Amino acid sequence: MTPPHESSSSAAAVPPLPTREQTEAMIGDVLAAYPPRTAKFRARHLKPNDPGGGKECEVKSNIKSRPGVMTIRGCAYAGSKGVVLGPLKDMVHISHGPVGCGQYSWGTRRNYYHGTLGIDSFVAMQFTTDFAERDIVFGGDKKLAQVCQEIKELFPLARGITVQSECPIGLIGDDIDAVARDQSAALACPVVPVRCEGFRGVSQSLGHHIANDAIRDWLLGTREPAVEATPYDVALIGDYNIGGDAWASRKILEDMGLNVIAQWSGDGTVNELATSHHAKVNLIHCYRSMNYICTTMEERFGIPWAEYNFFGPTKIVESMRRIADLFDEHVKARTEEAIARYEVEFDRIRKAFTPRLKGKRVMLLVGGLRPRHTIGAYEDLGMEIIGTGYEFAHRDDYERTNPELKDGVVLYDDPSAFELEEFANRLRPDLMGSGVKEKYVFHKMGLPFRQMHSWDYSGPYHGVDGFSVFARDMDMAINNPTWGLLRAPWTTAEVAS
């Protein structure tokens, strides 16, 4: 087994990528620790990549996690409150149920916004009905109604309320839809009930879908914009503005001559969502969490939608041109001008960082988009992805992933903490990219790590401005002196050969 990461002066031999057979063997090895039935289940989720997307290497996904394996997944409440609706800044999001769910998701997601906290913006706050035993026994509808009234009184500038259901709500048979309807009328503002109880579905994913449907049913198409329409109106969908990502992406779209009329949902507002149906095109970054509303808007309003990728120069330029193709010569010309300007910046970053990062091998495990979407950014800096996987992706995400990776690269769906650790131990990447629950495990193993949900408190990573920050951070993680100091000189641990 190779020793922990050495200083980057050993830029010598980069180990070759394993073949499909070698990856299969590694997978088999790791599965041996499981009871046979569990091994059989898990085997369907661990495959070597086939860039052609062949049936043999198809990864099973979006099904229940096996109990007790230490899945990294969360639940539907997290997908709804944490991911999709929580970032909406001018709504109050009630965590409806006991105190815990809202507490553990308070201020922990870096969906940035402009606003005055507690006055016209409510993102980094914890609003809850703090269920006690009597609420379980007698139901929480009356309390919910009173909570809505108290919110309107104490937070008069709130533009609306969402009710994020926690597990007990669905189990005790509360009728939050009725309360929401009543309170919407009484308070003259949208009150959106969301049935995102944690036991629904198998991960955060169904929570995204439920939240999208709630927007569809209670907000979509309900208002007309105050601003005149233009032929260049677009909605920026599926960007949660982590560390300012959406602002960095919006800059590119505006440089292209497009007019962004709504951000779904980072730094987003009720009004943007309610007037979005006037977009000429919907541009979606996080496909997994918001493809649903794009499909709805296409069916209901005839709005076409396009997926795009603003991670790294290659994908940015490719996406810009593909988007520009949906518009006129004016946009195409503006786009080429912007690309020319951006190339100067891209060059500066590539020149500075590629020599330091070339050949470095990266393993990723993120949510539903980034395990494939960031590959281009790493490759733009000369790095290589040697393993990737998702917490809660579906088949269509894996279909989009296969062509982005080389043959034989290991793909893991809903990996357990054990599997991730085992793969990392065998593959010894130069950099791990995953979440906060994984970070300190890999640090203790001597593997540099960057959080790829929260950007490790950095960002933005999207767009032109984000690429420089991304490059700086990957360099910092890999090249910090700490990694070379882990083994005490007097220990009898194995020495590098």
Next chain:
Amino acid sequence: MTTIPAAGKIRDHNEIFRSEEYLEQAERKKAYEQPCTSDEVAATLEWTKSWEYREKNFAREALTVNPVKACQPLGAVLASLGFAGTLPLVHGSQGCVAYFRSHFTRHFREPVPAVSSSMTEDAAVFGGMSNLVEALQNATSVYKPAMVAVSTTCMAEVIGDDLQNFITGARAKEVIGPEYPVPFAHTPSFVGSHLTGYDVMVRGILSSLTEGRKAEPNGKVNIVPGFLPSTGDLREIKRLLGLLGVDYTLLGDHSDTLDSPATGEYELYPGGTPLEEAADAVNATATVFLQEGSTRKTAELVRHDWGADEVTLPLPVGVANTDGFVATVARLAGVEIPAAVTAERGRLLDAMSDSYSYLHGKRVALVGDPDLVVAVTAFLLELGAIPVHLVSTNGDEAFASKTEEVLAASPFGHEATVWPGKDLWHLRSLVHTEPVDLLIGSSYLKYLSREAGIPLVRVGFPIFDRHHLHRYPIVGYGGGIWLLTQLVNTVLEELDRTAPDHSFDAVR
């Protein structure tokens, strides 16, 4: 290779969005936001700082805003991690476990192993027996713990899953051996708080491990610290007991589990109270509980079943509380208090005499778990500081009367009001209408600190936005010096920040 990339300046979110182009972008975006006017925002902001708003705020009956409270199973997970080789298993929805792990990881900056039985919608109908059985099988095969401590999420509680029944079933299916320890506790999230969950899990673990183990007295003193998310505090308690020469068992001890070294190898179960020692705890001479709010059920067990001396003490923060701890433990263990301990006490008093002038008369708002609030209040009074607003969302009447007692015993305690059950939005009104000089509490007080311009000393849980504070104690004489250091230097930073040039003294 150069060590500094030749990239020039790289601006991240801290700087880049202040640039003109991004400020203009934000202005353009407003056209689609239907935003409030800046006048509306300013007027409302002012209104929310008023007495009128405070009254409405305190008239709330149903809404909770920014509470300082978490749910039972979170506490159960910490309790489990205090015992050697123990894997917490929370039976119910898997999202909860993801949250408990990330919550503790953000505070300790450590891995927090825990597994879920991953119940989904069909388990809500049929019950979670098969989930728990499979969870035990998978977890023990893969993670090889010496013990699995089981608690519950509210889903499992609402549908009425019976843990004892299920665990017996798991043994019947031979998924775990007949003697393999699987203590359990029901931890409904809609009852009490994380303190309750900690308590019942410790009780469950001790009840299980000590069964049939009554034997000859072992001459030890048990120390049950209660919910203490500070590895520094646990280490300081152990160090102090070591100085006293007391033979002790710490029930539980997550000081290594949640503060392990980085060596290049990841260890799943570093440290924790050895299970054999925990089993033998029933034969101790005496048991000392350090925080009433998270040890009362365990104290009932000891009182009822173990039949030895037991006493509940305040968390040993400050001079009198630490004196009480030292004297009580020394008496129970039958040891003389050594000069080294007296000297430590002397050093704390020395530090207090160095620094009191910057803390005397300072008005303080303090927020946290009830036992932390009572204990730190006592220390503040010893420094001549003036507690004004004391908030504990999960504090009950017992906490309130204990705190009133402590306040009444000091001339500096007369301006305080104790607020059990209130949240940080209540605190905001309190501070805006009756300002203070210092805030003491978790990272969640930072918004108020910034808004009101009052410095925050981070003590308690969770502390997410500063590093390594939990590695340092606030208990004991040593912890008193550390806490005093934090308090006085925060006051001095603020003094320097606001001082007129002539008062910008080199020596303070």
